[in-house]
Amino acid sequence: MRDYCPVSVPRYGRYTPRLRASRTVHFPNDVVFQDHIKQGDLEQVGRFIRARKVTLDTIYPSGMAALHEAVLTGNLDCVKLLVKYGADIHQRDENGWTPLHMACSDGYADIARYLLSLGASLEATTDDGEKPSDLIDPEYEDLVQLFGATALR
Template structure:
């Protein structure tokens, strides 16, 4: 069998380009950068004033919550340095400190506490951040003065 393919000239090739392109809203692109810790791009978005750091997104969280859940301290620091609130609450009343404790990120919890994050704040269920610490996480337990004697 022999197949023959027609050659395409420049004019014909131009017509093969897609007629539409997809554009994502700034908030979707920004949150993707936060989730993946793309610090340079996050900084560009913030400096260009393309995003508001206090916005609660469709996920129910602000950018700082997403950064904490990613476990990326540098990303959390970048957002805070650009004005993100360490007491920002998500739609269920969780602060970044609640998330750092719940998801076992002692390095982020320590940073947030150094910045003055209030460990006494309760979420909508009446839980403090320390109530969410896994009992096997000695580093977080010690950070909150809750170390269990073996």
């Protein structure tokens, strides 16, 4: 009786079985772009924008645009890069939140300060009627001071 080897492949004449090429997975540009934003990879973010592989005002399945995603990472340099290339600081996500709402909610005073310097609205309300200042946790002293100072202007 012959030895049995489950991985042996019989040969028929000149025919030699080909091994299948390894498969690759390709993700849509928007998904890859979002990942670069979340990773803070400014070089790749810039490349995608310059190559016009993405549009900055697209609302992703997460319900947010690129600028919202960058704010949530807390990466001021990424926020600045997106704004430099035309991201709208007034754009709303699917719940009516602006990037300033997100910066206030998550305690990113440096990003909030930057957005305010560009004219982000203090009076913008979410779908639930909340202003950015309504979302500030009292523990975020920098934001409390920033919005206390802005309210006096």
